[in-house]
Amino acid sequence: MSAVIVENTRNQPLVNLRGVTKLYKRGSETVEVLKRLDLAVPRGDFLALMGPSGSGKTTLMNILGGLDRPTAGEVIIDGQPIHTLSDSALSGWRARHVGFVFQLYHLLPVLSAEQNVALPLMLTNLSGPERKKRAMAALTLVGLEDRAKHKPSELSGGQEQRVGIARAIVTDPTLLLCDEPTGDLDRKAGDEILELLQLLNKEHGKTIIMVTHDPHAAARAERTLFMNKGVLGEEPEA
């Protein structure tokens, strides 16, 4: 019986959006950024979200990561309706279930790579040595174990983003949300990052949703959805 339940849970999509609408007020005008959006992302998927600027991609990402709330609709991640959580509960949920990879890395310049990676572990009950061990394991996974003591200014852009990815996976989250992860990198470094994301998806089973403008980057994903004027589609708008 319990095996059946596990199987059923596995078959459920990890990310489930139902009728998500997001309205913004700009002066007296109300802008509908997301329009009754439905989305299901299976566990272990690698989804690329493409679309022109202002189409609502980032808003969607923020809602998926619990950084923003929908005006209407339901956001259910791994069976948890996160749109109903309080601000503090949502913070706790983010710490446990989501890893963010930012376009501009957002590393603390005065901390070493290892210290940057260990930041999310401050919210856990792990001991100092255990945190260090986990941070080093994450850095090893992204191939930067020999750069652990380096500060961000001593790393290349690609290496900085690898540190950003190590920080995102150090708590072993279910979902990785990547906002233009290669947007600030040259092609070679960008390819390395995309290979790393593919590795995390295929070898480590991470579910990844990646916002990108770059079709080359989107091609690394298992599937691509296009966003236009707050609506998701399988094909880019002509």
Next chain:
Amino acid sequence: MNALTLIFSAYRRRKARTIFTFLSVVVAFMLFCILAAVRQGMMGQVKISIAERLDTYNKISQGTPLPLSYYDKLTAVPGVTAVVYFTGYQGYFKDEKNKFQVAVTNAEQLFKVYQEFSAPPAQTQAWMADRQGAVAGPLLAKRMGWKIGDTIPVQGGPAQKDGSKTWYYHLVGIYQTTLPTFYQNFFVTHYQYYNQGIADVKNQNVVGQYTERIDDPRHAMAISNTIDKMFENATPQTLTQSQAIESVSFMRQFGDVTAMVIYVGIAVFFSMLLIIGNTMAQSVRERTSEFAMFRALGFTRPWLVGLVLQESLLLICTAGVVGLILGYVAARLLAPSVGNVLQTFSMTWSAAWLGILLGIIFGLLAGLVPMQRITRLRVADALRRA
């Protein structure tokens, strides 16, 4: 990796700004210490001058001597429990730079009238037994390198009958006192030795002032009147008043200095608040995207607010403690130069605690503006602005 690592990383981000802010707080606290010492110099004088003691001077002026013969009459006044008289001179030890005040008194009555002073019984006995004996204040003995048993040649005194101006004393004790620095620098000697040795006849059998200890401070006015009435028809006449009233009159000469000290202190701390508040606001503004990143990682708003408040508090309190220590040292260094006017000029523990309390309050206040910025932070927007 803990919150302290993050706090220090924030300080390291703009080292020059952190150092200048730190120094401005240090200076503010040093000023606070000096002002507190001035206030203590003013107020402490009143506290030390207890109402149980009366001072009797020559009515013409405080510098004009009184005859020694008044002593017996004063001790006979009802309500007077002990009488001590003083005269003295400024002498020096070996070098004119080593000046100090030689107090000449009837030693056997001194500790009865001034109960804030004491010496071990054996030393007191030795002093009473030796008319050439002297006791020194602990600071004076330390400064001059004297030990009990030393013979101290004090130069620069009044001429003796043999023409010498060097007076020899046996150091028989080091007195202790709970009073501030100024009171720890006296050299106290026997009147009998001085009176028999001094050459100038005019200065024999006279004293500079009498101090009476009385049984009840409520009788101070009546006893003062009795004393002055007793010498009304004598030459010279006397002027007697309680030390407490004397100190208050002395204080009044300066106007309301205490209030001024408090106002200047408030102004100093207010300036410090503006400096720290501005520094913290700038620091948080520069790190807006970092705070957004922290929020994205799962750190709550209260956690980040706590971090900023700790950052502000740690800076103010550390700099405050350094400022208090330096202020204490500065007050000690300044004490000898202002000691003649403000004998109780010193930094007190109560002022130090008040300084620490003010540091905590101002540290919290300085964190208020940046705290608001964090509570209003829109994570999604801030991440985009980086």
